[in-house]
Amino acid sequence: MEQVSANRSHGGTQGVYTHQSTATGTAMTFSVFVPDHAPGAKLPVLWYLSGLTCTHANVTEKGEFRAACARAGIIFVAPDTSPRGDDVPDDEGYDFGKGAGFYVNATQAPWATHFHMRDYIETELPALIAAEFPADMARQGITGHSMGGHGALTIALRNPGRFRSVSAFAPIVSPMHCQWGEKALTGYLGADENAWREYDACALIEDGARLPDLLVDQGEADNFLHEQLKTGLLVMACRKAGIPATVRMQPGYDHSYYFISSFMAEHVAWHAERLKA
Amino acid sequence: MEQVSANRSHGGTQGVYTHQSTATGTAMTFSVFVPDHAPGAKLPVLWYLSGLTCTHANVTEKGEFRAACARAGIIFVAPDTSPRGDDVPDDEGYDFGKGAGFYVNATQAPWATHFHMRDYIETELPALIAAEFPADMARQGITGHSMGGHGALTIALRNPGRFRSVSAFAPIVSPMHCQWGEKALTGYLGADENAWREYDACALIEDGARLPDLLVDQGEADNFLHEQLKTGLLVMACRKAGIPATVRMQPGYDHSYYFISSFMAEHVAWHAERLKA
Numbered sequence: 001m002e003q004v005s006a007n008r009s010h011g012g013t014q015g016v017y018t019h020q021s022t023a024t025g026t027a028m029t030f031s032v033f034v035p036d037h038a039p040g041a042k043l044p045v046l047w048y049l050s051g052l053t054c055t056h057a058n059v060t061e062k063g064e065f066r067a068a069c070a071r072a073g074i075i076f077v078a079p080d081t082s083p084r085g086d087d088v089p090d091d092e093g094y095d096f097g098k099g100a101g102f103y104v105n106a107t108q109a110p111w112a113t114h115f116h117m118r119d120y121i122e123t124e125l126p127a128l129i130a131a132e133f134p135a136d137m138a139r140q141g142i143t144g145h146s147m148g149g150h151g152a153l154t155i156a157l158r159n160p161g162r163f164r165s166v167s168a169f170a171p172i173v174s175p176m177h178c179q180w181g182e183k184a185l186t187g188y189l190g191a192d193e194n195a196w197r198e199y200d201a202c203a204l205i206e207d208g209a210r211l212p213d214l215l216v217d218q219g220e221a222d223n224f225l226h227e228q229l230k231t232g233l234l235v236m237a238c239r240k241a242g243i244p245a246t247v248r249m250q251p252g253y254d255h256s257y258y259f260i261s262s263f264m265a266e267h268v269a270w271h272a273e274r275l276k277a
Numbered sequence: 278m279e280q281v282s283a284n285r286s287h288g289g290t291q292g293v294y295t296h297q298s299t300a301t302g303t304a305m306t307f308s309v310f311v312p313d314h315a316p317g318a319k320l321p322v323l324w325y326l327s328g329l330t331c332t333h334a335n336v337t338e339k340g341e342f343r344a345a346c347a348r349a350g351i352i353f354v355a356p357d358t359s360p361r362g363d364d365v366p367d368d369e370g371y372d373f374g375k376g377a378g379f380y381v382n383a384t385q386a387p388w389a390t391h392f393h394m395r396d397y398i399e400t401e402l403p404a405l406i407a408a409e410f411p412a413d414m415a416r417q418g419i420t421g422h423s424m425g426g427h428g429a430l431t432i433a434l435r436n437p438g439r440f441r442s443v444s445a446f447a448p449i450v451s452p453m454h455c456q457w458g459e460k461a462l463t464g465y466l467g468a469d470e471n472a473w474r475e476y477d478a479c480a481l482i483e484d485g486a487r488l489p490d491l492l493v494d495q496g497e498a499d500n501f502l503h504e505q506l507k508t509g510l511l512v513m514a515c516r517k518a519g520i521p522a523t524v525r526m527q528p529g530y531d532h533s534y535y536f537i538s539s540f541m542a543e544h545v546a547w548h549a550e551r552l553k554a
Contacts (some may be wrong), residue, residue, distance in 0.1 A: 253286075
C-alpha cells in the first residue's frame with residue numbers, strides 16, 4: 001500500500017492510498033479518514049460506497065463527514081467504484097464499466113477479468129484496512145449513495161453480523177427492477193435473473209436476509225427517484241420482513257452531494273450510536 | 278442575473294448565478310447560499326473571496342460552510358477570482374491573469390480592460406446582492422483564503438464601517454513583500470510601488486486604516502507560509518496599530534480546503550456573533 005496524499009483535517013488525517021489489488025488485477029485507490037486517537041486505540045470503521053461515475057474523491061471532497069467522524073472517533077473508508085486503467089474494458093455509457101462496478105463479481109466476458117468489486121469490498125480491502133489502520137473490525141458500519149447505497153445494502157444483507165449499522169443515501173434498492181440495474185446485471189452476470197438476486201437488496205430480503213435496522217434518506221426532488229431508485233420497494237420489503245427501517249423522504253433535495261452532505265452528520269451520528277464500544 | 282443552478286442543501290438553497298458585469302466587461306459567475314428564512318426577513322451577508330486558481334466552485338463544493346450558515350441564518354456569497362472568457366488576456370503562470378485577479382483595478386495594458394475586480398467586489402456585486410437576495414447590507418462580514426484573504430483584508434481596511442466582522446484563512450498579508458504579490462502588482466499596476474500600498478493590508482494599516490478586530494487561521498504546515506504569506510508581518514502591523522487580532526497558528530494544517538473546511542464553522546460562528554441584529 002502506498003500513500004498518495006495526507007492532509008490534516010478536522011483534527012485527524014485524511015489520507016489517499018493506492019495498492020495492487022488481487023481481486024481486480026489492477027491498482028486501486030481509496031481514501032481513509034483517521035481521527036486523532038490515543039496510541040494503541042482501535043476505532044470503529046464506517047464504509048462509504050460511492051455512486052455511478054464517482055471515485056473515492058467525490059465524497060472525500062464534498063461529503064462533509066470529517067467533522068462528525070472526528071467527533072465520534074470513527075474511521076471513514078471510501079473505496080473507488082470500479083477497476084481503472086488502460087487494460088480495463090469500458091462502456092460508452094456512464095452507467096456501466098468504469099465508474100460503475102455495481103459491487104458485483106462479473107462472470108461475463110470481457111468484464112469477468114477485472115470487475116470483482118464484490119470480492120474487493122467484501123474481502124480484500126477489509127483485510128488491508130485491518131492490517132494498515134487502527135481499525136476495530138468488530139465495530140463496522142456501512143453506508144453509500146445511489147449505486148453505493150445498493151452496494152451497502154446488499155453487502156450488509158449477504159454478511160449477517162458483520163455490520164452493526166447500515167444506512168444509505170438515495171440507494172438503488174432493486175437493480176432487477178430499474179434500467180441502470182438491468183443493464184449492469186445483464187452485462188456483468190448474463191441474462192439468467194437467478195444470478196441477479198444476490199445483488200438485489202429487495203430480493204435478498206425476500207429470500208430471507210435481514211438487517212438489524214436501517215436508516216435511509218431520499219430526496220423527493222431526486223430526478224432518479226421514480227425510474228431508478230424506487231425507494232418504495234425497499235419500504236415494502238422491510239415492512240414485510242419486519243426490518244425496522246427509518247426511511248426519510250426529504251422535500252426539495254436532489255441526488256447530488258448537496259443532498260448527501262446535508263444529512264451526512266446525522267448518518268455518522270446514527271452509526272456512532274451503534275458502533276459504541 | 279441568470280440562475281445557473283439551485284440545489285437544496287442543509288435546509289437552504291445553494292445557488293449559482295451569472296450576470297454581465299460592467300466592471301469587468303465580461304460575464305461573471307458567483308454562488309450564493311441562502312438559508313431558509315421568514316418571508317420578508319433580511320439576513321446578514323458573509324463574503325468569501327477565493328484564492329489563486331479558484332472559481333466560485335471550490336469553496337461552494339469543499340468549504341463546509343452551509344451547516345454553520347444555516348444554523349446562524351447567514352447568506353454566504355462566493356464570487357469568482359477574475360474575469361473569464363476568450364477575449365480576456367491571460368498569463369502562463371497560475372498566479373497572474375485568469376484565476377488571479379488579486380482584487381485590484383488594473384491600470385496597465387492589456388489587463389486594464391477587464392481586470393477591475395476591486396470595483397466588481399466593492400461596488401457592483403454588492404448592489405446586485407442587495408437587489409436580488411434577502412440581504413441586510415447593514416450586516417456584512419468578509420473573509421477569504423490566501424489571495425482572497427488579501428482581498429478580504431484590503432477591502433475591509435479601505436471601507437471602514439462597511440464590515441462588522443473580518444476574518445481570513447491563510448491570507449497573503451503583504452503582497453508588496455512576496456513573489457506572488459510583486460508579480461501581480463507590477464503586472465496590474467506598474468512598477469511604482471506607491472500605487473501598490475492600497476492593495477497591501479500591512480501598508481494600509483501602517484498608513485492608518487483600521488479593523489474592528491480580526492480572526493486569522495494559518496496552517497503551520499502550509500508550504501506558502503514563509504515565502505508568500507508571511508503571517509508575522511500582519512501580527513506585527515496589528516500589534517503596532519492596536520488592532521485586536523486573533524491569529525491562530527494551526528499545527529499540521531496545510532493550504533488546502535482540508536484546512537479551510539476544518540475551521541470554517543468557527544469562522545462563521547465568529548462572524549455570526551458580530552452580525553447579530
